[in-house]
Amino acid sequence: MIFNTLLSSILLQLCLAPLGLAAPISTQTLDNSWQYGTGGGLLGLIVLILDIIVLIEVLKSSRTPLQKLVWCLVVFLFPVIGVIIYYLFSNRSAYQRGSGYESLA
Template sequence: MTFNTLFAGMTALLMASLAVAAPVTTAALDNSWQYGTGGGLLGLVVFILDVIVFVEVIKSSRTPAQKLIWCLVVFLFPVIGLIVYYLFSNRDAYQRGSGYETLP
């Protein structure tokens, strides 16, 4: 499985999840910044952190199976998945270099 195939699959999964998201009704507009009405500000923060994790996982040097498992864990359990990823993923061991070579 190539990187482009994996990235296209994750993008399609993300777009599909956004397409089936519950719409905000007009009754919920009075309470739109609080929890329970589509997420509000807290939901936006969790979404941004999830996207950061997806990008970090896809850019890592893990095997495609490991990438898929981590992305599914974070996708299916957004808050708990973030916590589990940051505690148990051993990010330093799988981090790719920045691509720059140090000067002598």
């Protein structure tokens, strides 16, 4: 019971933390909202969402654990380039679980 409560509070904090860092508060100018760097901005939020989508897709695939680890590290260490490399070179259709229907005998 205590473990479930602790786990749910940690997951909630992890889900809400990126929202606090997504758009930096700037009192000087408002025309810098498309920045990508410290604080993120709108472009950083989009990259974060794409990275999470790729990580979920990799972890749900039928790859070996080593392949999953390598793809997750590539996407984690190189967020923008990693997503591009994954979509270009990952052969996603070969590793999808439950892709297509089984024929009835």
